[in-house]
Amino acid sequence: MVGREVxxxxxxxxxxxxIILSAENVSVQQxxxxxxxxxxxxxxxxxxxxxxxxxxxxxxxLAQLLSGTAKRADGxxxxxxxxxxxLSVPEIVDRGIGRIPEDRNHxxxxxxxxxxxxxxxxxxxxxxxxxxxxxSAGVKFADDVISxxxxxxxxxTKRIRLLSGGxxxxxxxxxxxxxxxxxxxxxxxxxxxxxxxxxxxxERILNARKNGTGVILxxxxxxxxxxxxxxxxxxxxxxxxxxxxxxxxxxxxMGLMMSGExxxxxxxxxx
Amino acid sequence: xxxxxxxxxxxxxxxxxxLIAVIAALALSGVLIALAGAPVFEAYWNIVKGxxxxxxxxTETLTRAIPLMLxxxxxxxxxRAKLWxxxxxxxxxxxxxxxxxxxxxxxxxxxSLIQIPVLLIxxxxxxxxxxxxxxxxxxxxxxxEVVTTLLLxxxxxxxxxxxxxxxxxxxxxxxxxxxxPVEDDAMxxxxxxxxxxxxxxxxxxxxAIIIYLIQTxxxxxxxxxxxxxxxxxxxxxxxxxGRTLVLVAMISGGFAGxxxxxxxxxxxxxxxxxxxxxxxxxxxxxxxxxxxxxxxxILAALFIATMFVGAxxxxxxxxxxxxxxxxxxxxxxxxxxxxxxxxxYRIRR
Numbered sequence: 295m296v297g298r299e300v301x302x303x304x305x306x307x308x309x310x311x312x313i314i315l316s317a318e319n320v321s322v323q324q325x326x327x328x329x330x331x332x333x334x335x336x337x338x339x340x341x342x343x344x345x346x347x348x349x350x351x352x353x354x355x356l357a358q359l360l361s362g363t364a365k366r367a368d369g370x371x372x373x374x375x376x377x378x379x380x381l382s383v384p385e386i387v388d389r390g391i392g393r394i395p396e397d398r399n400h401x402x403x404x405x406x407x408x409x410x411x412x413x414x415x416x417x418x419x420x421x422x423x424x425x426x427x428x429x430s431a432g433v434k435f436a437d438d439v440i441s442x443x444x445x446x447x448x449x450x451t452k453r454i455r456l457l458s459g460g461x462x463x464x465x466x467x468x469x470x471x472x473x474x475x476x477x478x479x480x481x482x483x484x485x486x487x488x489x490x491x492x493x494x495x496x497e498r499i500l501n502a503r504k505n506g507t508g509v510i511l512x513x514x515x516x517x518x519x520x521x522x523x524x525x526x527x528x529x530x531x532x533x534x535x536x537x538x539x540x541x542x543x544x545x546x547x548m549g550l551m552m553s554g555e556x557x558x559x560x561x562x563x564x565x
Numbered sequence: 566x567x568x569x570x571x572x573x574x575x576x577x578x579x580x581x582x583x584l585i586a587v588i589a590a591l592a593l594s595g596v597l598i599a600l601a602g603a604p605v606f607e608a609y610w611n612i613v614k615g616x617x618x619x620x621x622x623x624t625e626t627l628t629r630a631i632p633l634m635l636x637x638x639x640x641x642x643x644x645r646a647k648l649w650x651x652x653x654x655x656x657x658x659x660x661x662x663x664x665x666x667x668x669x670x671x672x673x674x675x676x677s678l679i680q681i682p683v684l685l686i687x688x689x690x691x692x693x694x695x696x697x698x699x700x701x702x703x704x705x706x707x708x709x710e711v712v713t714t715l716l717l718x719x720x721x722x723x724x725x726x727x728x729x730x731x732x733x734x735x736x737x738x739x740x741x742x743x744x745x746p747v748e749d750d751a752m753x754x755x756x757x758x759x760x761x762x763x764x765x766x767x768x769x770x771x772x773a774i775i776i777y778l779i780q781t782x783x784x785x786x787x788x789x790x791x792x793x794x795x796x797x798x799x800x801x802x803x804x805x806x807g808r809t810l811v812l813v814a815m816i817s818g819g820f821a822g823x824x825x826x827x828x829x830x831x832x833x834x835x836x837x838x839x840x841x842x843x844x845x846x847x848x849x850x851x852x853x854x855x856x857x858x859x860x861x862x863i864l865a866a867l868f869i870a871t872m873f874v875g876a877x878x879x880x881x882x883x884x885x886x887x888x889x890x891x892x893x894x895x896x897x898x899x900x901x902x903x904x905x906x907x908x909x910y911r912i913r914r
Contacts, residue, residue, distance in 0.1 A: 363800055383803030393801075401801040404794045415791055416802035422784045429782075 300489045303497040305522060305540075306504070311339030312375075314477055314508045320369030322355050329355035332369065333534040335510075335527055337477070342499070342509040344523025344540070346516060347552055352532040353512050354396060357481040360510065361393045362386040374476065387417050392470030396481035396512070398459065402466045405455030409445075410436035412454045413469045435472070443468030443498070460491025467498050471507075478502055481512040496522060516548050530554040568910040578908050583854050583861070586904040587868065590897035594889055603885050612890075615878015616871040622878060624760035628832060630870035632657070632841070634769035635824035636848025637855065637862040638776055639692075643817035645780070645857050647793040648700070648810055652714030653821035654845025655721030656695045660688035660822025661829045661836045662725045666733055668747035677750040684751055685768075685826050692822015693815045695721060700814040704807055718845065726838050735835060744836035753831040763831035769863075772820065776859040789813050821845060842873070850898040856905065869894055 316336035322329050329352050337343040347353055358364035362383040371378055373389065386393070393416075395401035403412045410429075413436040414421040421432045436450035443464045448457055457465065463483070470478060480499060484492040499522055503509055513519050519526060519540075526543050528535040528551035535556045538547070550556075595605040616626045636653045643650035664684045672680050699713035729735075729744040753763040780786040791799040792809045800806055824844060829836055847869055854868065855861030876890030 361801065362803070383801070387803065395801055400795070400797050402798065404791055404798045406794045407791065411787060411791075415787065415799075415804070418784055418787065418803075425783050425785065427782060427784055427787055 300493050302493050302521060303500050305342075305500055305524075308340050308504065308524075310341035310508075310524065311506065313338050313372075314374055315510075316372045318370045318372075320359070320371060321367045322359055322364055323367045324355060324364065328367075329532050330359065331532040333529075333532075335534055335537070337508040337510055339476075339508050340503055340506045341525070342503050342511055342523045343537070344519035344526045345510065345512045345529055345534070346514070346519050346526060346548055347529035349514055351529045353481070353514075353529055355532075356529065357396055357479065357512055360386075360391075360479045361395065383416065384419060388419065390473075390476040392475035392478040392507075394463075394466055394470060394478070394480040394483050396485075398462055398466065403454045403462055406453055408451050409440070409448055409454045409457070409465065410450035413439055413450075413465065416469070435469075439465060439468035439472050442472060444494070460487045460494070463487060463491065463495060464498075467495060471498060471502055474505060475502070475507055478507050478509045479512075480509060482514065483511070484513075484515065484518060492518075516545060519548075520544075526551070528552045528554075528556075530557065533557060567913055569913045571909055571911055579856065582904045582908050583856065583865065583901060586854065586901035587897055589900040589904075590893050593896045593900070594893040597892060598885055598889060601885055603883055608879055608883055608885055608889075611879035611882055612872065612875030614875075615881075616875035618878065621760065622874060624757060624762040626867070626870050626874045627766055628761045628763070629874050630866045631763075631765040631769050631831065632824040632828045632844040633847055633851050633866035633869050634773060634863055635820050635827065636844050637851030637866050638769075638773055638848075638859055639817045639820040639824070640849045640852035641855060641857040641859060641862055642776060642780075642820070643813060644852055645793050646789040646810060646813040647796075648813050648817065649711045650696055650714050650814070650817050650821075651711055651849065652696060652699065652717050652721075652818075652845070653824070653848045654841060654843065655714075655718035656692035656818050656821035657825035657828070657841055657845050658721050658725045658836075658838075659695050660692040660825030661840055662728055662733065662744060662825075663691035663822070664688045664751070664826045664829050665744040665747055665836045666728075668751045669733070669745035672751070673748060675748075675750065680748065680751045681753065681830070684747070684830060685823060688826025688829075689819035689823045692820070692825065693818040695822070696814045696818030697811070700810060704810065722838060725836060729836055729838070733836075738835075742837065746835040747830055751830055752834060753827065761832055763827075765827040765831040768823075768827065769866075773859045773863050776816070780859065785809070785812060821848070824848075847894060850894055850901075853898055853901050853905075868897075 313336050318334055319332045320330060321332055335343065355364055362381055365380045410433045414432040421428050433450040440448045445461045445464045448461060454462060484495045499509060511519065511522055523540050525537045525539055527537045530552060535551050598605050598608045615622060617623050636657065639653045640650060664687060667687045668684055695717060699710045699717065702708035702713055703710045730742045733744045735743045735745050753765055756762045756764060756766065788804045789809050791804050792806055796806060828840060833840060851862055851865040851869055854865035872890045872893050876887045879885060880887045
């Protein structure tokens with residue numbers, strides 16, 4: 295497919311650090327519907343938490359909540375040891391949380407804008423002074439991302455829609471990972487990419503993990519989750535299963551988790 | 566045959582687009598002139614002479630371009646953020662009547678130095694408010710602003726028509742429906758004597774340059790462009806969508822209101838329902854011809870003003886109705902839309 299042997303990177307054993315994010319009893323309503331129902335989860339430094347599930351069970355809402363575009367109805371979130379309210383996007387970015395959106399083309403980039411503008415838009419406070427955009431700093435940042443993350447065929451002033459999906463995703467990863475985030479939210483990070491780009495994205499995520507970044511990986515790709523995650527939870531009908539160590543997981547076990555076998559009969563009937 | 570998206574828009578094409586559109590529009594109108602039995606090139610020569618043939622006609626053309634620049638900027642700013650403000654005509658009238666009311670009722674006897682800036686700001690604020698209502702409806706209830714802004718034009722003009730026939734009616738106007746005049750001290754200084762050309766020209770050009778700088782240099786400019794191009798991605802990147810659109814609407818509506826204020830204070834001195842020969846609608850053509858570029862708005866406004874003033878002159882010496890200017894302006898909008906399409910796509914067999 296890509297003209298060379300592609301090896302997917304392998305997760306090395308590691309010792310996760312302190313808990314950096316924990317959510318207790320968190321619920322979210324959207325349009326009058328309960329999308330997340332009293333979910334509990336946490337993630338530690340240098341650990342990947344994989345969240346699996348069939349599409350439409352609340353993954354998008356969970357990603358929006360962690361990205362700062364959805365609000366909680368209930369529950370508590372503790373971030374870096376401090377209980378927080380609903381944070382806005384700039385607050386989240388400012389606290390060193392990287393975000394990879396589920397849909398690159400609709401949420402991740404603005405096709406008609408230059409690559410450098412796409413690189414700095416979400417961190418504009420860093421790249422502006424008194425309301426004026428610091429273009430040269432932005433172009434330099436984009437240049438750094440392009441070279442550090444091997445974004446092919448890119449120059450900072452080129453419009454981003456001219457990049458391939460894989461290179462676009464590398465840019466999105468790069469703008470989040472270049473400055474070592476403490477927490478990375480990755481929603482379907484390798485969806486729709488070719489094998490070579492998938493391997494590159496996985497390698498970057500594992501690298502971030504090695505450097506102590508906590509990662510929440512929301513994915514429908516079970517192989518991806520098995521390869522990257524240390525622990526796995528399934529999302530079913532807006533509820534999260536208890537967490538299972540990746541070592542104990544396999545395709546069959548994950549299938550059962552995604553069907554809600556862990557839940558009460560009452561919950562399963564709902565699903 | 567199919568259309569394929571161009572990888573890159575050649576720079577030359579971006580500059581050539583409006584020129585090609587204008588030439589195409591002139592060619593189309595030329596056919597009509599020929600059908601009317603008149604010599605085409607002579608007709609166009611007479612338009613140029615009518616617009617720039619004398620000191621008077623040149624200053625008239627420039628005077629006519631002033632409100633077009635302001636309404637053109639109003640449309641260009643809004644359209645760039647995908648806020649479809651079709652209501653510049655109504656905002657212009659509301660700005661104009663506000664100036665007449667404030668000057669005659671509240672500021673009588675105030676010196677120029679205070680009165681002129683206060684009135685300009687009042688006119689702009691009135692235009693802003695008229696656009697903030699449709700924007701609120703859009704943000705709160707997802708009501709399409711194309712419809713609301715367009716229909717508010719009629720509401721605004723009829724409201725003005727009511728005012729100038731009742732509370733703001735000038736008793737010295739021999740019964741004509743005409744507003745109380747603004748104070749003499751409120752009239753904008755003229756640039757040249759023996760002409761109607763006023764300092765509104767400098768105001769409009771300065772505002773175009775300021776808007777250009779805002780759009781290219783500031784965080785607000787970047788965010789409003791992002792909001793227009795891809796609102797979902799803008800929200801994901803933390804752009805405050807509502808706040809950005811409110812600011813865009815304030816500038817857009819403000820400029821349209823200012824156009825009305827400037828027209829009253831620079832040219833007519835009072836408000837009638839004939840104050841604007843469609844400046845608000847022509848502003849949309851100006852903005853599109855300028856490809857929404859604020860500096861381009863200056864040139865596009867001059868072109869439209871040339872057509873209108875020139876066609877007046879031409880119709881006096883040739884037997885072609887002035888409506889040909891409307892045809893040319895309208896077809897230049899259509900050909901510009903086609904031309905813009907071809908800067909983004911190419912034909913593949």
